[in-house]
Amino acid sequence: MTKKISAAEQPLSKIFSSDFEYIIPSYQRPYAWSVLNTYDLFDDLYDFYKSGTDEGYFLGSIVLIKQENKAFSQVIDGQQRLTTLTILLAAIASKMSGGSQERLKQYIKEPGNHFEGLKSKPRLTLRDKDKDFFEKYVQSLDFDALHKLDPETLASEAQKNIYKNSRSILSCLDKYFPTDQEELTSFTSFILQRCFLVAVSTPSQESAFRVFSVMNTRGMSLQATDIIKADIIGQIKDELQNNAYNERWEDMEVELGRDGFNDLFSYIRMIYSKEKAQRSILEEFRTHVLSKVSSPTGLIETVLEPYADALTIIKKSNYQASSNAENINDYLKWLNRIDNSDWIPPAIKFLSQHKNNPEYVDWFFKKLERLAAYLHICSKNINERISRYAGLLEEMEKPHSFLTPLESIELTSAEKMLMSQTLNGDVYELTARRRNYIILRLDAFMSDGAATYDPSILTIEHILPQTVNPDSEWAKNWPVIENRQEWVHRISNLVPLNQRRNSQAQNFDFERKKSAYFTGKKKVSSYILTTQVLNEEKWTPSVVENRQKELLSVMNDNWELNEISSII
Numbered sequence: 186m187t188k189k190i191s192a193a194e195q196p197l198s199k200i201f202s203s204d205f206e207y208i209i210p211s212y213q214r215p216y217a218w219s220v221l222n223t224y225d226l227f228d229d230l231y232d233f234y235k236s237g238t239d240e241g242y243f244l245g246s247i248v249l250i251k252q253e254n255k256a257f258s259q260v261i262d263g264q265q266r267l268t269t270l271t272i273l274l275a276a277i278a279s280k281m282s283g284g285s286q287e288r289l290k291q292y293i294k295e296p297g298n299h300f301e302g303l304k305s306k307p308r309l310t311l312r313d314k315d316k317d318f319f320e321k322y323v324q325s326l327d328f329d330a331l332h333k334l335d336p337e338t339l340a341s342e343a344q345k346n347i348y349k350n351s352r353s354i355l356s357c358l359d360k361y362f363p364t365d366q367e368e369l370t371s372f373t374s375f376i377l378q379r380c381f382l383v384a385v386s387t388p389s390q391e392s393a394f395r396v397f398s399v400m401n402t403r404g405m406s407l408q409a410t411d412i413i414k415a416d417i418i419g420q421i422k423d424e425l426q427n428n429a430y431n432e433r434w435e436d437m438e439v440e441l442g443r444d445g446f447n448d449l450f451s452y453i454r455m456i457y458s459k460e461k462a463q464r465s466i467l468e469e470f471r472t473h474v475l476s477k478v479s480s481p482t483g484l485i486e487t488v489l490e491p492y493a494d495a496l497t498i499i500k501k502s503n504y505q506a507s508s509n510a511e512n513i514n515d516y517l518k519w520l521n522r523i524d525n526s527d528w529i530p531p532a533i534k535f536l537s538q539h540k541n542n543p544e545y546v547d548w549f550f551k552k553l554e555r556l557a558a559y560l561h562i563c564s565k566n567i568n569e570r571i572s573r574y575a576g577l578l579e580e581m582e583k584p585h586s587f588l589t590p591l592e593s594i595e596l597t598s599a600e601k602m603l604m605s606q607t608l609n610g611d612v613y614e615l616t617a618r619r620r621n622y623i624i625l626r627l628d629a630f631m632s633d634g635a636a637t638y639d640p641s642i643l644t645i646e647h648i649l650p651q652t653v654n655p656d657s658e659w660a661k662n663w664p665v666i667e668n669r670q671e672w673v674h675r676i677s678n679l680v681p682l683n684q685r686r687n688s689q690a691q692n693f694d695f696e697r698k699k700s701a702y703f704t705g706k707k708k709v710s711s712y713i714l715t716t717q718v719l720n721e722e723k724w725t726p727s728v729v730e731n732r733q734k735e736l737l738s739v740m741n742d743n744w745e746l747n748e749i750s751s752i753i
Contacts (some may be wrong), residue, residue, distance in 0.1 A: 189253070189388075189426075190385065190386070190387040191253070191385070191386050191387075192246075192383055192384070192385045193383070193384055194243075194381050195381060195382060195383075195384055196241075196377065196378055196379065196380065196381055197244075197270065197292075197377050197378075197382065198292070198410060200247075200267075200382050200384065201270075201271075201274070201292035201293070202292070202550055203256060203295060203298075203301075203307050205249075205251075205258050205308070206256040206257050206258060206262065206295070206306070206310075206311050207249075207258050207260050207267055207309040207310065208257065208258065208259050208310060208580060209259075209260050209309075209310065209311050209312045209316075209517045210259050210260070210261075210262045210312075210431075211312055211313060211428065211432075211435075211538060212258070212355040212430055213261075213264055213312060214414075214438065214443075215312065215314075215315070215341060215342055215343035215345060215346075215665055216264065216265065216268050216311065216315065216343040216346050216441060217265065217342070217343070217346060217494075218265045218268070218269055218346060218350060219345060219346070219349075219350075219661065220349050220350060222265075222269070223269055223349075223350040223353045223354060224353055224357070226266075226273075227273070227353075227354060227357045229242075230242065230375075230376065230380065231357070231361060231372070234372055234375045234576070240379075240703040241379045241380065241381050242375075242379060242380045242381065242383050243381055243383075244266060244270075244380055244381060245263075245266060245382065245383070246262070246263065246382060246383035246384070246385055247260065247262060247263025247266070247267065247382055247383070247384055247385065248260075248261040248262035248263060248385045248387075249261065249263075249384060249386045249387075250386075250388065250389070251386040251387070251388065253386075253388070258386070261415065263382070264311075266382070267309055268309065268311065268319075269346075269350060270349050271293060271308070271309050271323065271324070272323055272347065272350055272354055273354055273376070274289060274292050274293050274354050274376070275293050275323045275326055275328075275351075276328065276351060276354045277289065277358065277359060277369065277372075277373050277376075278290055278293065278326055279326045279328050279355075280358055280362070280366075280369060281366070281369070281370075285366075285370065286326075289373065290326070292308065292377065293307070293308060293324050293326075294306065294307050294308060295307070303580070304449060307319075307320050307324050307364045308341070309324075310341075311314075311343070314340070314341055314343070314605070315341060315343045315344055315347070318339075318344050318347070318387050319338070322347075322582065323347060323350075323351060327353055327357060328386075331348060331351060332348070332351075332352060332600075333348075334348065336348045336349070338483050342443075347350070347614070361577075371601055374581070380551050384476040387729070393722065399400050400548070408448055409447070409450060409465065409466045409467040409731040410438075410446060410447050410468065412467055413467070413470060413471075413475075414434060416475075417434075417484060417485070418430065418431060418434070418481070418670045421481055421482065426482075430482060430485055433485055433490065434485065434489075436743065437449075437490065437493040437528055438490060440493065440497055440605050441493060441496060441497060441500075446493075448496075448529075449489070449492060449493055449496055449525070450466060450470055451466055451531075452496065452526075452529050452530045452533055453488060453489075453492055454466060454469050454470050454473055454474060454494070455471040455530040455571075455574075455578070456478070456492075456531075456533075456534050456578060457474045457477065458473040458698045459474075459575040459578050459579055460571065460575060461568065461571045474488070489589070491537040492533050492534075492535070493536055495532070495536040495537040495540070496529070496533050498517075498540075499517055499520075499521075499533060499536065500521065500530065500535060501748060501750040502514045502517040502518045502521065503517075504536075504540075504543075504546065506519065506541075506543035506546075507543070508543050508544070509543040509544060509546065512547050512551070512634060513543070513546055513547050515548060515551070515676050516547075516550035516551055516554045517627075519554050519558075519626060520532070520553065520554050520557055520624075522622060523557045523558070523561050523622070524561060524618045524619075525561070525570065526565070526576065527560075527567070527571060527574055528553060528556070528691065530574065530578060531553065531574055531577045531578050531581065532550070532553060534554075534581055535549050535581060538581075542586075542587060543586035544587055545557055545586065545590070548587060548590060548593070549590075549594070552591075552594040552595065554592060555578075555596065555744050556573070556594055556596065557743065558572065558604075558622065558626065558744070559596055559600055559603075559604045561618075561619060561622060562604060562607055562608070562615075562619055562622065562623060563600075563604055563607050564602050564615075564616075564619065567599075576595045577591065577594055577595045579593075580592065580593045596746075601746045604744070604746060605737070605741060605746045607625065607734070608676065608737060608740050609676075609737055610675070611674035611675060612624070612643065612674065612675060612676045612679065613647070613673075613674035613675075613679055614674050617645075620645055620679075621643055621645065621681075623676065623740075624645055624679060624714065625643070625681060626683050626740075627676070627714065627736060627740055628681060628712050628713050628714045628740060630739050630740065630743040631713040631714065631739055632713045643681055643682070643683060644681070644682045644683075645679055645680070645681055645682075646679070646680055646681075646682050647673060647674075647678055647679060648679070648680060648698070648718060648724055649663060649669060649672065649673055649679050649728075649729070650673075650692045651673055651723060652692065653669060654669075654692060655690075657692070657694060657744075658694040658695065659694065659695075662695075662723065662724065662725050662726075663725075663726065668726055672729050672730075672733075675729075675733060676733065676736055676737075677715075677729045677730070677732040677733035677736055678705065678729055680712065680714055680715040680718055681712045681714060681715060682712075682715065683711050683712075695723065695724045697722065699718070699719050717732075
């Protein structure tokens with residue numbers, strides 16, 4: 186058997202011919218091209234076709250495990266393009282009839298030839314989960330039946346992408362070739378004869394993975410996780426073991442979703458490197474993680490799976506235990522509202538190590554939520570956050586327990602003071618995400634966690650308005666302009682509402698504002714903070730000052746900032 190790697194530029198008429206029988210191995214990621222990817226491909230092809238040039242159009246390369254002079258080809262790289270091009274050819278064929286359709290169908294399915302020993306079968310076979318679906322609807326040109334399906338009932342994301350992308354391509358064909366069969370035939374000839382792929386073939390799985398990895402580290406558009414998977418799976422020689430670990434890898438990817446799985450690798454990189462990324466995730470993962478893991482199976486068993494499990498719990502806020510679970514999941518929900526994910530690496534590291542100790546987990550996430558809230562509320566930049574969490578990760582390398590807990594997760598006296606000062610300042614002038622977090626967290630503290638919140642419909646409103654009409658009740662109760670300026674943006678003068686802003690109502694007098702603006706249709710509020718305001722008869726400087734003291738006391742107690750005495 187030759188070990189030679191061959192590469193040849195081939196027109197699509199050759200790529201989709203009896204010379205190749207494409208099989209997508211089970212360990213490959215699912216078909217993931219979006220509608221945007223598909224539109225981009227179609228538009229590029231159409232624009233090049235209309236340009237009138239005689240040059241060929243290069244579509245990139247595919248990497249195959251393929252024996253010389255045999256059609257059977259395992260696709261290591263290129264399934265996204267091969268699948269989308271098959272959808273394109275099938276969609277065009279569905280617009281044709283008679284002999285034209287039959288001739289074009291030969292590029293989609295091998296018609297078979299008894300004299301040459303060729304069986305009738307698809308040119309491209311997707312992964313087991315999607316191959317029957319693809320053949321039934323796309324390769325058999327049954328798009329009418331496909332598009333009668335409810336996409337939400339389809340069995341996989343790949344099938345949903347096939348559904349969406351076939352609709353997109355058909356809409357493009359209807360737009361550019363509504364009635365002109367001759368022009369559509371010309372466009373099809375261009376696709377088959379003047380569009381080229383480089384087919385890189387090698388009979389060895391190991392060399393195919395190596396080619397795949399080298400090509401993609403030189404800038405071709407693939408996810409780092411795909412390349413890492415190729416590296417790792419390529420090292421597992423036993424076929425049964427290889428398939429078993431492929432399944433385990435895919436289960437993690439399905440559970441977390443494609444984006445979440447890619448994020449996992451970034452979080453793991455941080456756990457190992459404990460510093461801000463300087464290079465690509467692929468380079469850094471290889472340097473900091475793969476170099477320290479003894480085997481490919483060890484990476485999956487002792488790193489990816491426990492961390493993926495922890496990340497799933499964290500993102501879904503579904504920690505389960507016989508005690509403390511409700512508290513822990515509440516902390517996780519608040520952590521997930523933080524506007525950065527820098528807290529996640531220490532969270533998944535801790536949870537993967539101490540998941541079975543709910544008392545310590547409860548303690549940890551209470552402290553982590555406070556630390557993350559401090560960094561968020563006090564607007565610490567990414568370098569400051571990374572440094573703070575790196576110190577925590579460093580300490581987590583050493584023995585610790587509920588009896589001898591982590592110390593670096595605690596706020597210092599200076600940090601407590603800064604957080605308390607920020608909470609006592611002009612909260613409204615913070616960024617929307619920061620002030621919303623403060624006010625909703627405060628409301629949750631006051632409701633003992635019983636309330637639920639939808640931040641998508643949240644607005645934060647002033648009680649004493651920002652602009653006071655000289656003839657209004659506000660001017661009488663707040664005659665000193667400096668006094669208004671001191672209190673207007675502070676937390677005691679702010680309320681959360683679950684309705685759209687009403688610019689007219691913002692300057693209503695207090696009683697009218699309460700009845701027309703601060704209550705819903707049932708004349709009640711969803712928020713404790715707002716309900717308290719509804720129970721006030723007047724809104725004067727003394728009321729606001731006393732309320733400020735009470736609210737700060739609640740936050741200081743719950744975030745354990747009490748060693749700091751706030752001056753109102």
